[in-house]
Amino acid sequence: MIAEALDRPESSMLCACADDRIVGYALYRHVLDEAELLRIAVSEEARRSGHGALLVGAIIDECRSRGVATIHLEVNGANHAAIALYARCGFAEAGRRKNYYGAGEHALLMVRDTAL
């Protein structure tokens, strides 16, 4: 999925490294003045060390410099760690897809204005 996404010119991937090893990555795509954060993950043993926030912050900076005004993402409403990370990085809830992941499992749509 990552290889396929990276074949497209609108997709970019950033990696977080520690001790010469990749401990996390984030994948996003941008088209004109909009971007979408597609995936982000930090390896379990490296979590809560700031890598996720660094990756999201780097995407915001990169998007801003590319003329992107708004970054969108979708997250499972039960994924409290990811929602906390996005909220801390300035994303706000913009909508919900009810039962998107199954009965009672909603998808949260979040958005971040890069000018803020």
Ligand SMILES: CC(C)(COP(=O)(O)OP(=O)(O)OC[C@H]1O[C@@H](n2cnc3c(N)ncnc32)[C@H](O)[C@@H]1OP(=O)(O)O)[C@@H](O)C(=O)NCCC(=O)NCCS
């Ligand atoms: C979500 C994820 C990327 C966070 O990465 P991370 O490197 O642990 O995040 P950070 O250390 O940069 O955390 C930044 C802030 O996010 C919030 N946060 C992160 N993990 C959290 C958790 N488990 N519980 C509550 N808040 C959390 C906190 O506010 C944290 O700041 P703090 O540590 O000073 O309190 C990581 O948990 C992960 O890879 N999860 C599995 C994959 C996934 O769910 N990806 C998102 C799909 S949409």
